[in-house]
Amino acid sequence: MSPMNFDLFADAEPEQVPRREQIGEQSFVLRGFALPWLERLLPALETVLAAAPFRQMVTPGGFTMSAALSSCGTWGWTTDRNGYRYSRLDPHTQAPWPPMPEVFFALAQAAALDAGFADFVPDTCLINRYIPGAKMSLHQDKNEASYAAPIVSVSLGLPAMFLFGGFERNDKSQRVPLFHGDIVVWGGVDRLRYHGILPIKAGQHPRLGEQRINFTFRTSH
Structure with missing residues (x-):
């Protein structure tokens, strides 16, 4: 069975999916990689x-x-209306962002290493919360000072359909189903590929309820 045809609302993740699924020359889905880390x-x-x-x-x-x-x-x-950017301060509170928890940092490094990227040192973690109907349009992660480091993206909660495209917005995109605990890592020649998330379908995750949480680790500076 192709991963394209999996039922996103099955009770369990498909056992047929290999632990590491290559979706680009230097891009991988690490199936269930985050699950052993959940309690922390x-x-x-x-x-x-x-x-x-x-x-x-x-x-x-x-x-x-x-x-x-x-x-x-x-x-x-x-x-905001002034553009996309990185900031040392939360613009809503003018306080520094919370420090990255050690477990976040360790998971990001472990996933990057498993995908072939050694010495990944993320200095930011963008956390997204998707409720049913929420989506992310195709975009490139290009606010970083250098593109040498990979992107590490962790999925928790409700399943999602990840769009992984080419280097132009109109290039055809793969549709890659992501489940609770999956991690996508892309970098190197694939670093500037367009990507996005289709609208999240209604559902109830036994641990996280009606939401998908996504961590995106990057080296911004």
């Missing part, structure tokens, strides 16, 4: 969100994003 990840996430709650941000074009955002680390990612 979720309490750490609560601590971060207590200091920097999710907020609906506005794009430079004036549109409110359907995914709610937060950040942790030395730098946080933000957007």
